[in-house]
Amino acid sequence: xxxxxxxxxxxxxxxxxxxxxxxxxxxxxxxxxxxxxxRTIEELASLGVxxxxxxxxxxxxxxxxxxxxxxLINQKNTKDTVLGIIPDDYTxxxxxxxxxxxxxxxxxxxxxxxxxxxxxxxxxxxxYFILEATIDNNHNGEAYLSLDSIQAGMPFDRIVIxxxxxxxxxxxxxxxxxxxxxxxxxxxxxxxxxxxIFTSFFxxxxxxxxxxxxxxxxxxxxxxxxxxxxxxxxxxxALKIIIKRDTIDQKES
Amino acid sequence: MMDKNASGPGTVIGxxxxxxxxxxxxxxxxxxxxxxxxxxxxxxxxxxxxxxxxGPVTAETIQVAGQIDGSIIATGKLEILxxxxxxxxxxxxxxxxRSGAIFIGKSNMPDGDKMLNLEEExxxxxxPEV
Numbered sequence: 001x002x003x004x005x006x007x008x009x010x011x012x013x014x015x016x017x018x019x020x021x022x023x024x025x026x027x028x029x030x031x032x033x034x035x036x037x038x039r040t041i042e043e044l045a046s047l048g049v050x051x052x053x054x055x056x057x058x059x060x061x062x063x064x065x066x067x068x069x070x071x072l073i074n075q076k077n078t079k080d081t082v083l084g085i086i087p088d089d090y091t092x093x094x095x096x097x098x099x100x101x102x103x104x105x106x107x108x109x110x111x112x113x114x115x116x117x118x119x120x121x122x123x124x125x126x127x128y129f130i131l132e133a134t135i136d137n138n139h140n141g142e143a144y145l146s147l148d149s150i151q152a153g154m155p156f157d158r159i160v161i162x163x164x165x166x167x168x169x170x171x172x173x174x175x176x177x178x179x180x181x182x183x184x185x186x187x188x189x190x191x192x193x194x195x196x197i198f199t200s201f202f203x204x205x206x207x208x209x210x211x212x213x214x215x216x217x218x219x220x221x222x223x224x225x226x227x228x229x230x231x232x233x234x235x236x237x238a239l240k241i242i243i244k245r246d247t248i249d250q251k252e253s
Numbered sequence: 254m255m256d257k258n259a260s261g262p263g264t265v266i267g268x269x270x271x272x273x274x275x276x277x278x279x280x281x282x283x284x285x286x287x288x289x290x291x292x293x294x295x296x297x298x299x300x301x302x303x304x305x306x307x308g309p310v311t312a313e314t315i316q317v318a319g320q321i322d323g324s325i326i327a328t329g330k331l332e333i334l335x336x337x338x339x340x341x342x343x344x345x346x347x348x349x350x351r352s353g354a355i356f357i358g359k360s361n362m363p364d365g366d367k368m369l370n371l372e373e374e375x376x377x378x379x380x381p382e383v
C-alpha cells in the first residue's frame with residue numbers, strides 16, 4: 001500500500017535507515033525505491049501508481065516532494081492516490097505545511113492518514129508546485145506581469161509565487177537602502193519608520209511573467225523548473241496529501 | 254478582475270509598479286504605485302502619498318493621500334488627507350477633506366437609495382473623462 005521514494009543524499013544514509021526502522025515498527029513498511037540515472041523521481045512515482053500503490057511517499061527535500069507531486073498530478077486516474085511526505089529538514093516550509101517537527105511525527109502522520117486536499121500552481125508546459133517557487137533577479141531588469149485584466153511593470157529582486165497564485169514582488173533596490181536602514185534599526189532596537197511601500201502583493205488565477213532581455217529561472221528549493229517567460233495558473237484541489245492529525249491550527253495558510 | 258473571493262488576501266501595489274488595466278479586489282487595495290485604469294474594491298482603497306491613479310475609483314471606503322485624476326465613488330466614506338489631490342467628481346455619503354488637500358471637481362452627496370442607483374449606473378456606463 002505504501003511506496004517510498006527516497007532521495008539519494010550523501011550523509012543521510014543513517015537518517016534513512018532510522019526512517020525505515022520506524023516505518024517497520026509502525027507496520028507501514030512498503031516498497032522503497034531510489035532514483036538513479038535510469039529512473040527519475042517522476043518515473044518512479046508514475047511506476048508506483050501503475051503498480052497500484054495508493055500512497056506514494058516522498059522521503060527527503062522539498063525538491064523530491066515537488067517532483068513526486070508533479071508526477072501524481074500529471075498522471076491520470078490518480079484520484080485515490082495520496083502523497084505522503086517525510087521531510088529531511090524540520091525547519092522547512094514543507095515540514096510546517098504538514099505539521100511535523102521530526103521524522104517520528106512524519107512517520108506517525110503517514111500511519112494515521114489525515115488527508116487534506118491542496119492547491120497547486122501549474123507552470124507550462126507540465127510542471128506543478130505545491131509550496132512556493134521563486135524568481136531571483138541579479139540584474140537590473142524589470143518584470144512585466146500580465147494578470148487577469150492588468151498589465152504591470154516593475155523592478156524587482158525576487159518574485160515569490162505560492163499556490164492560489166498569491167504573488168509577492170520584493171523590490172529592495174528601489175527602496176534606496178531602506179532594507180539596510182531597517183536592519184540597523186532593528187539591530188539597535190529602533191522601531192520601523194513606516195510601512196514597506198516597495199513590496200507588492202497580487203492574487204490571480206492566471207499569470208504571465210516576462211523579463212525582457214533575460215531568461216531567469218523559476219526555482220523550487222533551488223532547482224529550476226521553468227525559465228521566463230512563464231505562464232502559471234491556479235489548480236484548486238490538485239492533490240491529496242497526508243498531514244499530521246492535530247495540525248489544523250498550526251499549518252501555514 | 255483579480256479575485257472575487259472576499260475571504261482572500263488584499264492587493265498591495267508597490268511604489269515602483271506601473272499598471273495599465275482594471276484592478277479589482279473584493280478585499281482591501283493599497284496603492285503606492287501608478288495605475289492607468291479603473292480601481293475597484295468591495296471594501297477599502299488606500300491611495301498612499303506616492304500613488305497616482307488615472308481613472309475611476311470605486312470602493313466602500315476610500316482614503317486619498319496621493320493623486321487621483323478621475324471620478325470617485327465611495328459608498329461609505331471618502332477621506333482626502335492633507336497630501337491628497339483629487340481632480341474629478343466625487344460621490345459619497347460621508348466626506349472628509351483635510352486642510353491642505355486639493356480637490357477640483359464636483360461633489361455629490363446623495364442619500365442611501367440614490368447612492369445605490371449611482372453605483373448601478375456606474376457599472377453600466379464607461380468612466381467619464383476628466
